[in-house]
Amino acid sequence: MKRTFTVCPYCGTGCMFYLLSDGNxxxxxxxxxxxxxxxxxxxxxGWNAFSFVGHPDRLTVPLVRKDGELVPVSWDEALARVVSGLRSVQGRYGKDSIMFASSAKATNEENFLLMKLARRVFGTNNIDHCARLCHSSTVVGLAETFGSGAMTNSIDCIDKADLIFVIGSNTTEQHPLIGTRIINAAKRGAKLIVADNRVIRLARHADSHLRHKNGSDVALLSGMMQVIISEGLENRAFIDSRTEGYHEFAESVREWTPERAASFTGLSAAEISDAARQYAAAGSAMIFYSMGITQHTHGVDNVRCIANLAMLTGNVGREGTGVNPLRGQNNVQGGCDMGALPDLYSGYQKVADPSVRLKFEKAWGGALLPATPGLPLTLAMNAAARGDLKGMFIMGENPLISDPDQAHVLAALQSLELLVVQDIFLTETAQLADVVLPAACFAEKDGSFTNTERRIQLLKKAVEPPGEAKADWEIICGVAAAAGFYGMKYENTSGIMAEIASLTPIYAGVSHRRLPLAGLQWPCTDADHPGTPILHRERFSRGLGKFVPVTYRPPAETPDDAYPFVLTTGRTYFHWHTGSMTRRTHLLDREENRAFVEMNPDDATKLGIKGGERAVVSSRRGEITVFTKLTDVVPPGVLFMPFHFAEGAANALTNNELDPESHIPEFKVSAVRVRRAG
Amino acid sequence: MKTVIPDRLQEFFIGFTDEFEVKVPVLTTEGERVFASPFDGPPALSGGALAAKPTAVFFPQQDGVISIGSEGLLHASSAKPLFVAGFTPRDLLCLRFIDRFFAEGYRDDIYFSRRKGALIAAVSGFSGASGGFVPLSGGACDLEFVFDGAVWIVVPYSEPGKRIAARIPDDAADDALAALLEKSGGCVDEDAAIIQAASKLLLNEMVPDRFWDSVAESCIQCTGCNLVCPTCTCFGVQDWRYPDRVERSRMWDSCQLEGFMREASGHNPLGTEGLRTRRRIHHKLAADRTKWGEISCFLCGRCDAACPTGIGIVAVSRMIVERFS
Structure with a gap:
């Protein structure tokens, strides 16, 4: 029996545990x-994280499509096919006719390398990853207001907060160990305000539960800020010394009386005023948010409002305060940090900045790097559907199940001349691929992950990958070598981290040697730097915090007579994203083994639908049949569906409308109708 | 009296590795105390109950049941017998309980394939958390390591235990052990009184459903309470089909999961969080008491330590006693 201390592969909380192994x-x-x-x-x-690793469905050999069938081939043949395919597409349609999709499930080192592969070897900035679908609104909104698009504080701060405001985060299900800290804070007497129209577990512990309408966050937050300003509850000293743009902002919220906000949110004016007073009165208040804020066509505006609210009351830069976006995947923070983004190199250094490009060009062998920002993932899918993008290299993502408007995604992927998928299972997306590269999973490789509180932690190999599968970083280096680029040879992942540190100021002091047990929280700017648990202490990353006025916009698609329900999508506690790992984990799949829709019992009665029977849910994009779960968790008029189930894919229904700045889809509001099946 | 100084413990245990598969609390590089081979790190017998349940040595989280290949039934190869040191006296009570559970009715061959012939060594004396005193076991094991604050006194009970101890020369008078035994007799456990009182209230049906609903509000169904409990024995079964074989394995299950008791019809006798929370406590403090004649919580403290929201069995028992006595 061997123990390997490593990082959980699921959410961004970043728990570490021992994997127990017996032989391999x-x-x-x-x-x-x-x-x-x-x-x-x-x-x-976490308790079951080991379980899928040895599953018989694991990919064990490279596959190449021949005569319509995926057949086993050698690594050499597969890599040659990848390189010749990508080069051929680029030769005919231009360098930016291909897209690289990186993975928030892959390590920092692997994200960095795929970014390097795209930019240095294939000469395109068309690289992105699933942060586009979850927190791209945060990266844009917090970078603009604070100068850094990451969680400002640490998980430990929950123990110090007087008030916690959770908006658009089902924390006990999506970041369970963080959720339990919030429950414990409420038990010790901290105030808890929950804004979510589902009765999530935290709502049962809340002092105030605001069930505002889906997509009315800007109205709710503006109403709260109007109350704070009109009642003189703002923190003048903080505003004067630490921020800019206050007066224009204050003017912009003047019209948002609680009564007006109430008319948009479905709340009472008193609920909004009361929440505002509680938040402003707290000595230290933390805001937690997640997809309920970001996945809207006004996601960036939602984030701006949250930043404005925290600055208005001086709740930034101290223990027990802050704006705390909870990152979903275990390395979605790291994927962003590593520059798996179309406009940024690692450490949020701009592609468009010539001095940055020069630095990377020097480090990577002199060739000119592309200067124009590339395509975000969602726009790349649109470009493929239009026929403007012809090749895609997808590492550890399953967009056919995870991206909005499945019919659109299917058409886009099928239109490609080359689709390469690198994954651990033959996912629904991989089944469409021309080349499938078998990857090692989290337990079979070394590297590092960065959790939601910016904590960089060491991933350690416990067992060997199955068959001929290789770590993602080894595969990427293999692609580079097959492409004739020899500047991507590494003995191990610590060598890759050394390169990251040399090129990335916020990771400059990071080395694998410094990471055991608790890791380091970035910024960590030199070898002696202890890491940074709390950002923006003395000054914001951008200098002064910037108040940004926001204008309310409704969701892109609202219910009407034809599609009278609001559909909101998300995850459940027992499953993970497209289910490739959790649906192959016995206990987790037993808990939830079929696609379902949550529906309020009043709605069900009106439609003659019973609990546990099959119902057809349809939108303007598609139609699926799922089982009903009748529950007061959702209010009348709202349906909730998880997107884990390929056989009842919620994303067949969702709307591919994007935030104009972050290009995040509006997963949280679609209009649908529902009827009894059969 | 036979003693081993702390600095010689690793060497002592390694001395048995030819004959046994030795499992002993060791300190990892992360500062955790875990059951492992004495080759894996310095022994860390002191510090109280380990986070993981010691019964996992015989009943691991996931375990092969059967493997059927193209050449017929494949059997796991037999390993050396186990020598497991590190059971607290309370852990020994847990072990006795599940030994009986796995032996009665359909005898669990997989469990006994490891348990049979295993040597069990307890740890007591000034070996608790922060040097606290752990009363001696009284002999429900093969041998016991009793820390007097300076050396480990090795007390054999069974014949196999005596063979282990025979490798240590007598080097001191028995006075120290006698004093520790006397101290053990004077120990009073307040938690024992709490769960006994809670047990009575449960048996007398004095705890209303609304209480369980309120406790369940804090349960995120992590299942940790079950998975660290040495007397939890429930498991699920899965079959995996590989190209050349079918493997059946079993893994720890949890009564805190909705699917645990869900019937094929969809009906679930434990269909609410409140009922499942009640079941967790009621099973240990009332149902097992009726079936086996004793409460099946022996106060090892693991579920209270592992629960992220503070609703382990002692915490809940205390709530019950405070509210319903």
Whole structure:
């Protein structure tokens, strides 16, 4: 029996645990009492994180499509096919006719390398990853207001907060160990305000539960800020010394009386005023948010409002305060940090900045790097559907199930001349591929992940990958070598981190040697820097915090007579994204093994639908049949569906309308109708 | 009296590795105490109960049941017998409980394939958390390591235990052990009184459903309480089909999961969070007491330590006693 101390592969909380292995087989998990995040606990996914690794469905050999069938080939043949395919597409349609999709499930080192592969070897900035679908609104909104698009504070700050305001985050299900800290804070007497129209578990512990209408966040937050200003509850000293743009902002919220906000949100004016007063009165208040804020066509505006609210009351830069976007995947923070983004190199250094490009050009062998920002993932899919993008290299993503408007995604992927998918299972997307590259999973490789509180932690290999599967970083280096680029040879992942540190100021002090047990929180700017648990202490990353006025916009698609329900999508506690890992984990799949829709019992009665029977849910994009789950968790008029189930894919229904700045889709509001099946 | 100084423990345990598969609390590089081989790190017998349940040595989280290949039934190869040191006296009570559970009715061959012939060594004396005193076991094991604050006194009970201890020369008088035994007799456990009182209230049906609903509000169904409990024995079964074989394995299950008792019809006798939370406590403190004649919580403390929201069995028992006595 061997123990390997490593990082959980699921959410962005970043629990570490021991993987137990017997020979080359994983047999269990043990929590860590000393780890600062997990503190001896785990959630149900963490406890079962070992279980899918040895599944017989794992990909074990490279596959290439021949005569319409995916057939096993050698690595050399597969890599040659990848390189010749990408080069051929570029030769005929231009360098930017291909797209690289990186992965928030892959390590920092692997994200950095795929970014390097795209930019240096294939000469395109068309690289992005699923942060586009989850927190791209945060990266834009917080970078503009604070200068850094990351969680400002640390998980430990929850223990110090007087008030916690959770908006658009089902924390106990999506970041369970963070959710439990919030429950414990409420038990010790901290005030808890929850804004979410579903009765999530945290709502049961809340002092105030605001069930505002989907997509009315700007109205709610503006109403709260109007109350704070009109009642003189703002923090003048903080505003004067630490921020800019206040007066224009204050003018912009003047019209948002609680009564007006109430008319948009469906709340009472008193609920809005009361929440505003509680938040403003707290000595230290933390805001937590997640997809309920970001996945809107006004996602960036939602984030701006949150930043404005925190600055208005001086709740930034201290213990127990801050704006805390909870990052979904275990390395979505790292994917962004590493520059798996179309406009940024690692450390949020701009592609458009000539001095930045020069630095990377020097480090990577002199060739000129592309200067124009590339395509965000969502726009790349649109470009493929239009026929403007012809090749795609997807590492560890399953867009056919995870991206909005499945019919659109299917058409886009089928239109490609070359689709390469690198993954651990033959996902629904991989089944469409021309080349499939078998990858090692989290338990079979080394590297680092960065959690939601910017904590860079060491991933360690516990067992060998199955068959001929290789770590993503090894595959990427293999592609580079097959393309004739020899500047991507590394002995191990710590060598890659050394390159990252040399080119990325916020990671400059990071090395694998410094990461055991608790890791380091960036910025970590030199080898002696202890890391940064709290951002913006003395000054914001951009200098002064910037108030940005926001104008309310409704969701792109609202219910009407033909499609009278609001559909909101998300994840459940027991499954993870497109289910490729959790649906191959016995206990997790047993808990939830079929696609379902949550519906209020009043709606069901009106439609003659019973709980547990099949119902047809349709939107302007598609139609699926799922099982009903009748529950008061959702209010009348609202349906909730998880997107984990390929056989009842919620994204067949969702709307591919994007935020104009972040290009995030509006997963949280679509108009649908529902009827009894059969 | 036979003693081993702390600095010689690793060497002592390594001395048995030819004959046994030795499992002993060791300190990892992350500062955790875990059951592992004495080759894996310095022994860390002191510090109280380990985070993981010691019964996992015989009943691991995931375990092969059967493997059927093209050449017929494949059997796992037999390993050396186990020598497991590090059970607290309370852990020994847990072990006795599940030994009986796995032996009665359909005897669990997989469990006993490891358990049979295993040597069990307890740890007591000034070996608790922060040097606290752990009363001696009284002999429900093969041998016991009793820390007097300076050396480990090795007390054999069974014949196999005596064979282990025979490798240590007698080097001191028995006075120290006698004093520790006397101290053990004077120990009073307040938590024992709490769960006994909670048990009575449950048996007398004095705890209303609304209480369980309120406790369940804080349960995120992490299942940790079950998975660290040495007397939890429930498991699920899965079959995986590889190209050349079918493997059946079993893995720890949890009564806190909705699917645990869900019937094929969809009906679920434990269909609410409140009922499942009640079941977790009621099973240990009332149902097992009726079936086996004793409460099946032996106060090892693991579920209270592992629960992220503070609703382990002792915490809940305390709430019950405070509210319903």
């Amino acid at each position: 087989r994983l047999v269990g998990v043990e929590p860590s009492r000393n780890h600062p995040v997990s503190r001896g606990g785990l959630c149900v996914k």
